[in-house]
Amino acid sequence: MSKTILEVIDLKKHFAHRKGLLSFGEPHRSIPAVDGVSFYLKENETVGLVGESGCGKTTIGRTILRLEKPTSGRIIFDGTDITALDTGELRKLRGKMQMIFQDLDAALNPKMRIREILNEAITVHHELTDADVDKRIAELLEQVNLKRSKLSNFPHELSGGEKRRVGVARVLSVGAQFLVADEPTSALDVSIQAQVVNLLRDLQKQLGLSFLFISHDLRVVELVSHKVAVMYLGKIVEMGLSGRIANKASHPYTHILWSSLVEKQSREAGKKATSVQAGRWGVFDFERPLEGCRFAPRCPVFESKGRPDICTSAASEPVLREIAGGHQVACHFPL
Amino acid sequence: MKSYTQISGEIGEFSDLPFWKKADAIDIVYVSYGLLIVTLVVVSYIFGAFNFLPFDPEDIDLELMMAGPFTGKHLFGTDFMGRDMLSRLIVGIQAYFLPGLLAIFIALFFGTVLGVLAGYRGGRFDTGITYFTNLVDSFPRLVLILLVIAAFKPDIYYIMIVVGITNVPAVASHIKGKILFLKQKNFIEADIALGLPTRTIILKHILWHNCRSILIIQATLGMGEAILMETSLSYLGFGVQEPTPSWGNMVQAGSNYFMKGQFWPSTAPSLAILFTILGFHLLGDGLNNILEGKRNK
Amino acid sequence: MTAPLLKIEDLRTYFYSKSKQAFIRSVDNVNLEIGKGETLGVVGESGSGKSITALSVMGLLSAGPGVITGRIGFKSDRVQKNLLQDIGDFVKLTMMDGKVMAVQKDEDGWQELSEHRMSNLRGKEISMIFQNPKQSMNPFMTVGRQITEAIQLHTEHKSEQAAKERALEWLDRVKIDTPRLRFDNHPYGLSGGMCQRAMIAMALSCEPSLLIADEPTTGLDATIQSKIVDLLAELKAELGITTMLISHDISIISRLSDTVAVMYGGTVVETGPAKAILAKNEDLKHPYTAALLISIPSSENIKGKGNLQAIEGDVLDTINIPAGCRFYGRCNRVTDKIKEKCERQEPDLRDISPGHKARCWLYFD
Numbered sequence: 001m002s003k004t005i006l007e008v009i010d011l012k013k014h015f016a017h018r019k020g021l022l023s024f025g026e027p028h029r030s031i032p033a034v035d036g037v038s039f040y041l042k043e044n045e046t047v048g049l050v051g052e053s054g055c056g057k058t059t060i061g062r063t064i065l066r067l068e069k070p071t072s073g074r075i076i077f078d079g080t081d082i083t084a085l086d087t088g089e090l091r092k093l094r095g096k097m098q099m100i101f102q103d104l105d106a107a108l109n110p111k112m113r114i115r116e117i118l119n120e121a122i123t124v125h126h127e128l129t130d131a132d133v134d135k136r137i138a139e140l141l142e143q144v145n146l147k148r149s150k151l152s153n154f155p156h157e158l159s160g161g162e163k164r165r166v167g168v169a170r171v172l173s174v175g176a177q178f179l180v181a182d183e184p185t186s187a188l189d190v191s192i193q194a195q196v197v198n199l200l201r202d203l204q205k206q207l208g209l210s211f212l213f214i215s216h217d218l219r220v221v222e223l224v225s226h227k228v229a230v231m232y233l234g235k236i237v238e239m240g241l242s243g244r245i246a247n248k249a250s251h252p253y254t255h256i257l258w259s260s261l262v263e264k265q266s267r268e269a270g271k272k273a274t275s276v277q278a279g280r281w282g283v284f285d286f287e288r289p290l291e292g293c294r295f296a297p298r299c300p301v302f303e304s305k306g307r308p309d310i311c312t313s314a315a316s317e318p319v320l321r322e323i324a325g326g327h328q329v330a331c332h333f334p335l
Numbered sequence: 336m337k338s339y340t341q342i343s344g345e346i347g348e349f350s351d352l353p354f355w356k357k358a359d360a361i362d363i364v365y366v367s368y369g370l371l372i373v374t375l376v377v378v379s380y381i382f383g384a385f386n387f388l389p390f391d392p393e394d395i396d397l398e399l400m401m402a403g404p405f406t407g408k409h410l411f412g413t414d415f416m417g418r419d420m421l422s423r424l425i426v427g428i429q430a431y432f433l434p435g436l437l438a439i440f441i442a443l444f445f446g447t448v449l450g451v452l453a454g455y456r457g458g459r460f461d462t463g464i465t466y467f468t469n470l471v472d473s474f475p476r477l478v479l480i481l482l483v484i485a486a487f488k489p490d491i492y493y494i495m496i497v498v499g500i501t502n503v504p505a506v507a508s509h510i511k512g513k514i515l516f517l518k519q520k521n522f523i524e525a526d527i528a529l530g531l532p533t534r535t536i537i538l539k540h541i542l543w544h545n546c547r548s549i550l551i552i553q554a555t556l557g558m559g560e561a562i563l564m565e566t567s568l569s570y571l572g573f574g575v576q577e578p579t580p581s582w583g584n585m586v587q588a589g590s591n592y593f594m595k596g597q598f599w600p601s602t603a604p605s606l607a608i609l610f611t612i613l614g615f616h617l618l619g620d621g622l623n624n625i626l627e628g629k630r631n632k
Numbered sequence: 633m634t635a636p637l638l639k640i641e642d643l644r645t646y647f648y649s650k651s652k653q654a655f656i657r658s659v660d661n662v663n664l665e666i667g668k669g670e671t672l673g674v675v676g677e678s679g680s681g682k683s684i685t686a687l688s689v690m691g692l693l694s695a696g697p698g699v700i701t702g703r704i705g706f707k708s709d710r711v712q713k714n715l716l717q718d719i720g721d722f723v724k725l726t727m728m729d730g731k732v733m734a735v736q737k738d739e740d741g742w743q744e745l746s747e748h749r750m751s752n753l754r755g756k757e758i759s760m761i762f763q764n765p766k767q768s769m770n771p772f773m774t775v776g777r778q779i780t781e782a783i784q785l786h787t788e789h790k791s792e793q794a795a796k797e798r799a800l801e802w803l804d805r806v807k808i809d810t811p812r813l814r815f816d817n818h819p820y821g822l823s824g825g826m827c828q829r830a831m832i833a834m835a836l837s838c839e840p841s842l843l844i845a846d847e848p849t850t851g852l853d854a855t856i857q858s859k860i861v862d863l864l865a866e867l868k869a870e871l872g873i874t875t876m877l878i879s880h881d882i883s884i885i886s887r888l889s890d891t892v893a894v895m896y897g898g899t900v901v902e903t904g905p906a907k908a909i910l911a912k913n914e915d916l917k918h919p920y921t922a923a924l925l926i927s928i929p930s931s932e933n934i935k936g937k938g939n940l941q942a943i944e945g946d947v948l949d950t951i952n953i954p955a956g957c958r959f960y961g962r963c964n965r966v967t968d969k970i971k972e973k974c975e976r977q978e979p980d981l982r983d984i985s986p987g988h989k990a991r992c993w994l995y996f997d
């Protein structure tokens with residue numbers, strides 16, 4: 001049994017909601033972007049994180065890396081509690097955990113050439129001679145399949161895919177054991193997507209890396225992850241082995257999520273199939289519920305059971321419970 | 336009409352050109368002119384400081400008053416008391432050079448520190464700094480200078496400290512604005528995630544890579560402004576006092592004779608002021624274009 | 633095929649790398665056609681010039697020399713124009729061996745003309761959804777304000793109230809949750825996906841005749857993706873919007889497109905009916921297209937957790953465009969017979985079956 005590298009316990013991150021830049025005096029509402037999330041990650045393992053956009057996936061990643069201070073909860077990395085580290089200790093930690101950012105331009109200083117960007121990343125945690133740095137750069141370029149001639153370019157001169165590859169190269173160069181990959185394959189063409197996926201998996205085999213893999217591409221998530229966690233409005237609603245989540249989903253949301261993919265595929269085959277459940281999936285103008293099951297306003301099961309109180313009352317909020325080996329779901333009426 | 340040409344011949348790996356070969360011709364001209372002026376000023380300053388001059392600038396020669404250029408050994412002629420113009424012009428640099436640097440230093444240093452605190456740390460720092468800069472901005476500069484002159488003595492260093500301080504808000508707001516803009520692009524966060532020390536992020540990524548041109552422009556503008564301030568005050572009689580020469584009091588002294596058809600004694604220092612200020616401005620502009628790699632339309 | 637709404641011919645858009653003293657041939661001889669009411673799917677390697685083609689149509693290129701040759705015919709019910717008319721008067725080319733080696737362009741003059749020409753088209757007749765929504769929105773204005781302004785500027789809904797109603801309606805239509813709350817958000821307060829949808833709402837709110845969607849669904853989860861896809865299909869059916877859809881997601885392309893263009897290295901290598909090009913087991917295809925389709929994760933891949941099949945070799949360097957076929961060197965279908973040709977001479981885009989063109993020596997002798 002390999003050892004646990006990351007454990008997140010009841011993590012919460014609430015943002016203050018401001019209407020505009022100059023709205024003092026108004027009552028503050030907070031957005032519970034992450035609202036009590038717990039999971040763990042083993043060495044050499046990939047956990048996929050999926051969910052609606054805006055449900056707090058990126059925020060979890062950023063909080064684990066301590067780019068954001070958690071509102072409450074604990075993060076244990078490699079046996080040490082990193083929830084309350086000071087700046088100096090955090091810096092050392094960053095040699096061990098890294099993040100591939102969702103926003104393509106995020107990692108790249110617009111005024112620095114690619115060579116300089118990579119050079120800096122390589123030397124930040126390791127002392128190397130110039131020759132070694134050059135060798136390492138060549139190695140990285142090969143790993144991410146980037147032309148050498150792009151080294152002297154500025155980030156704005158690269159296409160989306162090229163920028164992503166520089167971002168991956170930059171993160172690899174640090175030599176971290178744990179990576180948060182925030183949509184590493186979005187905005188890439190399928191063949192480069194395949195390269196990135198293969199690359200990340202090869203690196204995992206070679207270096208024993210662990211990934212928290214955030215993505216909207218369910219097929220890719222299913223392919224790369226050992227376990228998958230499904231989030232909805234700041235909470236994990238279902239978690240389990242990737243094959244089970246994809247094929248034996250128990251939470252209504254997970255089910256809808258995967259069936260919308262299947263639906264797309266069946267359309268490809270020329271059939272015009274409309275799933276009964278997805279047909280109800282049209283409600284969007286609703287207030288975010290702050291208690292009870294967050295999914296209730298859109299839940300087809302909730303509708304068909306005649307809107308039971310158990311789903312909406314604060315006292316009986318569904319919590320994650322085991323329904324089969326390693327498969328957990330937070331729903332009163334699992335499918 | 337802009338033209339672009341690909342170097343023909345073997346298409347292989349293209350190597351990087353040094354930055355001066357990539358620059359537009361006009362920028363090269365600007366920068367060359369600016370550098371020429373700056374070199375002249377610095378060299379003249381050193382000559383003046385070591386008294387390495389053709390004539391004693393305060394030596395009166397009543398035989399040879401108001402001589403035009405190239406009269407005898409007086410390359411730039413003499414003034415209304417027969418003093419050598421060239422020597423006086425050179426020594427006149429003493430009046431603004433070090434004080435000007437002091438003003439620039441104050442403006443850039445404090446402006447940068449406050450700008451970084453306000454932009455990078457934000458929050459309460461930002462509020463406090465905004466109050467401070469608004470306070471400084473709300474006093475007209477000339478009033479402050481006159482107050483200082485009245486309270487202490489008409490010393491150019493005091494004046495330049497005031498000039499420096501009154502420039503702090505401008506620099507601070509430029510730097511802060513730039514940092515806020517950069518935060519939108521949020522590579523700063525990626526730097527933090529990479530584990531770069533805050534020092535490197537602020538000094539290298541923010542200040543060196545992205546604020547360099549702001550600082551250069553502010554420095555060159557600052558020098559131009561210092562020259563203008565010094566010469567105006569000396570012209571008004573608040574700055575450097577006769578017989579010590581300054582370009583300002585030279586213009587003032589010469590202007591009495593301007594109406595009588597004696598142009599040279601006031602024109603020479605005026606031209607010196609004009610060309611020097613122009614030089615600093617063009618240097619800043621040209622360097623900005625070359626370093627930034629683009630021309631602001 | 634109906635009469636084309638947009639017809640791009642011989643479009644070349646270059647950039648210039650000062651430090652290398654060489655052209656970046658981002659778009660090099662692109663020919664495309666979109667029929668009225670149809671959807672053209674554009675796929676291809678990243679860096680192949682898809683976004684730059686789109687930006688060329690919008691007249692939104694910032695760096696020089698930009699567009700240097702071509703014709704972009706635009707023919708809607710209200711407007712008929714060649715967007716690149718008279719470009720020849722502003723550009724002087726020096727060619728060598730059929731390659732552009734020097735360009736002289738009166739950029740300011742062209743910019744002025746093009747701005748003038750595009751001013752009553754952009755946003756109204758042609759609108760675009762950008763690849764990077766966070767950076768395409770004004771960070772200092774609320775999302776709602778930006779959409780309302782666009783509506784007031786380009787449509788009949790001039791009054792503040794009516795425009796706001798429309799804006800909310802569109803925000804709702806693109807499935808942003810709690811539109812009334814999000815209306816007052818600044819872009820930084822939105823997640824990546826929400827920003828994307830706000831951007832789509834902004835582009836669609838003016839009901840343009842041509843919509844250019846540059847990866848409209850990247851960063852959205854599957855349910856919203858399928859909603860956006862439905863939305864685009866609905867718009868096509870109801871309003872007859874013509875769409876140029878750039879995407880890496882082949883399933884979306886195949887669902888929405890009538891015709892498909894495959895780009896590689898700055899040029900179109902294959903174009904034709906979506907069915908013929910995207911069918912998995914069809915042989916008549918450009919080798920690049922075939923390789924691209926194979927790299928999509930299939931169910932067998934997912935089940936067996938096998939590695940994906942990526943295309944071997946380096947991506948094409950748009951500075952050093954080779955003399956022969958651009959895919960040569962990565963192509964696995966070169967035969968001894970055509971090897972020589974592949975290496976030396978670029979194939980042109982020719983019919984391989986009616987309405988289906990490809991740029992490959994395999995198909996002609």
Ligand SMILES: Nc1ncnc2c1ncn2[C@@H]1O[C@H](COP(=O)(O)OP(=O)(O)OP(=O)(O)O)[C@@H](O)[C@H]1O
Nearest residue numbers: 015033053054055056057058059821822823824825
């Ligand atoms: N700095 C912030 N200030 C206020 N609210 C924020 C901030 N960052 C994120 N949020 C809010 O937190 C919620 C979660 O955002 P997050 O970026 O984590 O979503 P996500 O799951 O990564 O979505 P996507 O898939 O679209 O990237 C959103 O509602 C967002 O508006």
Ligand SMILES: Nc1ncnc2c1ncn2[C@@H]1O[C@H](COP(=O)(O)OP(=O)(O)OP(=O)(O)O)[C@@H](O)[C@H]1O
Nearest residue numbers: 157158159160161647658678679680681682683684
């Ligand atoms: N302003 C610019 N200056 C120089 N080169 C540029 C500039 N903009 C784009 N390029 C180059 O043009 C080529 C095509 O870029 P483009 O953005 O069109 O690619 P794309 O097909 O949209 O790729 P992706 O799918 O990754 O978005 C790239 O190689 C890129 O490096």
Ligand code: SF4
Nearest residue numbers: 293296299311331332
């Ligand atoms: S707890 Fe009730 S409302 Fe929530 S997902 Fe389950 S059935 Fe639906």
Ligand code: SF4
Nearest residue numbers: 957960963974992993
């Ligand atoms: S022309 Fe030759 S190299 Fe190019 S795609 Fe066809 S077979 Fe391959």
Ligand SMILES: [Mg+2]
Nearest residue numbers: 057058102824
């Ligand atoms: Mg995200």
Ligand SMILES: [Mg+2]
Nearest residue numbers: 160682683763
């Ligand atoms: Mg693109």
